[in-house]
Amino acid sequence: MKSEILYPGAFPMARVELTAGEAIKAESGAMVASSPTIDVESKMEGGFLGALSRKFLTGEKFFFQTLRASRGPGEVLLAPTVPGEIVMMELDGVNEYMVQKDGFLAGDEMIKLDSQMQSLSRGLLGGEGFFILKVSGKGTLLLNSFGAIHKIELKPDQEYIVDNSHLVAWSGTTSYNIERAASGWVASFTSGEGFVCRFRGPGVVYIQSRNPGGFGAWVRQFIPVSE
Amino acid sequence: MKRKGGASLMNSPNALCFGEEFPATGVPCHVEVSPSGLTLRFQDDARGLGELSLPFSTVSVSAGGLDHDQLVVRWGLTSQVQTLYLKDPAVIRAFRSAAPPVLTKHLDETAATVRRVRSRNRTVWAFMSAVIGGLVLAVWFSTDILVGWAVDRIPVEWEKRLGQSAYQDFLVQQTVMKEGASVAAVHEISQRLLEHILDNPYTFEISVVKNDVVNAFALPGGYVVVFTGLLEQAKSGEEVAGVLSHEFNHVLERHGLERIVKQLGVVAVIGIILGDQQGLAGVMKQVGVELLSLKFGRAQETEADVRGLQLLHRARIDPDGMITFFQRMSEQEQGRVEWLSTHPMSAARAERLKKEMALLSKTVPEPFTFQWETVQASAGAVRR
Numbered sequence: 001m002k003s004e005i006l007y008p009g010a011f012p013m014a015r016v017e018l019t020a021g022e023a024i025k026a027e028s029g030a031m032v033a034s035s036p037t038i039d040v041e042s043k044m045e046g047g048f049l050g051a052l053s054r055k056f057l058t059g060e061k062f063f064f065q066t067l068r069a070s071r072g073p074g075e076v077l078l079a080p081t082v083p084g085e086i087v088m089m090e091l092d093g094v095n096e097y098m099v100q101k102d103g104f105l106a107g108d109e110m111i112k113l114d115s116q117m118q119s120l121s122r123g124l125l126g127g128e129g130f131f132i133l134k135v136s137g138k139g140t141l142l143l144n145s146f147g148a149i150h151k152i153e154l155k156p157d158q159e160y161i162v163d164n165s166h167l168v169a170w171s172g173t174t175s176y177n178i179e180r181a182a183s184g185w186v187a188s189f190t191s192g193e194g195f196v197c198r199f200r201g202p203g204v205v206y207i208q209s210r211n212p213g214g215f216g217a218w219v220r221q222f223i224p225v226s227e
Numbered sequence: 228m229k230r231k232g233g234a235s236l237m238n239s240p241n242a243l244c245f246g247e248e249f250p251a252t253g254v255p256c257h258v259e260v261s262p263s264g265l266t267l268r269f270q271d272d273a274r275g276l277g278e279l280s281l282p283f284s285t286v287s288v289s290a291g292g293l294d295h296d297q298l299v300v301r302w303g304l305t306s307q308v309q310t311l312y313l314k315d316p317a318v319i320r321a322f323r324s325a326a327p328p329v330l331t332k333h334l335d336e337t338a339a340t341v342r343r344v345r346s347r348n349r350t351v352w353a354f355m356s357a358v359i360g361g362l363v364l365a366v367w368f369s370t371d372i373l374v375g376w377a378v379d380r381i382p383v384e385w386e387k388r389l390g391q392s393a394y395q396d397f398l399v400q401q402t403v404m405k406e407g408a409s410v411a412a413v414h415e416i417s418q419r420l421l422e423h424i425l426d427n428p429y430t431f432e433i434s435v436v437k438n439d440v441v442n443a444f445a446l447p448g449g450y451v452v453v454f455t456g457l458l459e460q461a462k463s464g465e466e467v468a469g470v471l472s473h474e475f476n477h478v479l480e481r482h483g484l485e486r487i488v489k490q491l492g493v494v495a496v497i498g499i500i501l502g503d504q505q506g507l508a509g510v511m512k513q514v515g516v517e518l519l520s521l522k523f524g525r526a527q528e529t530e531a532d533v534r535g536l537q538l539l540h541r542a543r544i545d546p547d548g549m550i551t552f553f554q555r556m557s558e559q560e561q562g563r564v565e566w567l568s569t570h571p572m573s574a575a576r577a578e579r580l581k582k583e584m585a586l587l588s589k590t591v592p593e594p595f596t597f598q599w600e601t602v603q604a605s606a607g608a609v610r611r
Contacts, residue, residue: 092240094241095253174293202253
């Protein structure tokens, strides 16, 4: 499997080359185009119940599609729904990543996806909901974001503060606490930040340069109210 | 600590090693636990790490990672501390059984701390949930106060816009009487009442609509509709005045808005308090369509009754008309009198009105200038 990112920037597309027999998992609806040799299998990752729980718990799509080069080598073009960057990373089999529910675009067939429940405080205040995707295994992983993706590298015990709605993914070796952005409750909310996550290394944190919720609220004011 | 160079038999990595010169994602390595310590094997020979032995005496341990379920092993000088994250439960178990008590004691303490923190978190959250639950209940029981608070913050202008659109939508589908004795009479009655309303922020608009239905209603903002059916059934101008006085007070007490805010819920209340006018105007516009089917609550009906009675008294209109009309209507065939479906007449209600009336000082009622028979003839002529 060989992947490259076309048109990097706001409207990128991922091109994945598959040798005969190879397959990738992708978010359902992510496929834009493919060679005629590629078959689309709609497979419920983790069995029916697993898929069902992922659908209801993480809000992720019920089905992940598997794109298999079953009739010879070929290529697949993939794109996310929202404008924003795609980032490609290689999982080494040891590092695990937590991915917020809209962040997963595609991955190697060998990559494992699990819904993971967060603790009450993280679920309630973290901004990613109670359930997130845990991605583990070995292979290529494609993440997408709203806006640009920025990678923050943390050395052991190094800390960094991230606005909770800008999170895309973070490695399992990091830990984080939810905190108020400012020291007072009122200041926290009037500053427009509300809650933030204080990450502690070692590990990496991927953040997106735009906040989907904030964008939605901004767009809403221009939508005419139906009579 | 000794370091062996060269290639070694590589097992699949089961841990991550971090340090100053290492990448942020760590370097995968394979850890083996022996009775004397740990052996690390790095796959990445380019760094010249090869194999590394760590006697238990040189390391310190703690819990770490996202869920505090990883074993963190640290070693080295303060300036160059290296950290190892173990996640594999089998390796962690092996470590705990092989490591000397000094180390595991610390580890057990760490584990105990984690458990304590978890249980404290659970307690905190149970407490928080109880508080939130309590607050929700408190809000539930104090909705009236909240609703009142929110309604006070809605400008009369919005209310007028809201009522007006529903009023116009309704009138378009109806035949509005423009002149005649009945229209003149309704206007005279309204005028008498309106003159005696204290601090009236509304400009009332009253329309007489040709319709057999025995009904009258008021929309937020002061838009009142009287059906000719009501005029036909009423025995005097005073009875109509009773109904109008009641409806006017629904407007003045902003009962319609209270219902809307209640229907929209706490979110709307918060929106109003925070001044989210755009969003609310949109929602209210949507709700405006249903304004005509808005039903008032029992407390609101009582309030409108009592205030209506007081208004009649101030305007020197015989308040008996209100009571006799309500009573007669409830005795008559229920189906045809639509006003009763939204204003259920009960003995208790009439009793209450009589009691209120007894509290008011005696005044000499001033009769209306119109002849009621003429008004009724004018209203009835519509049909025939």
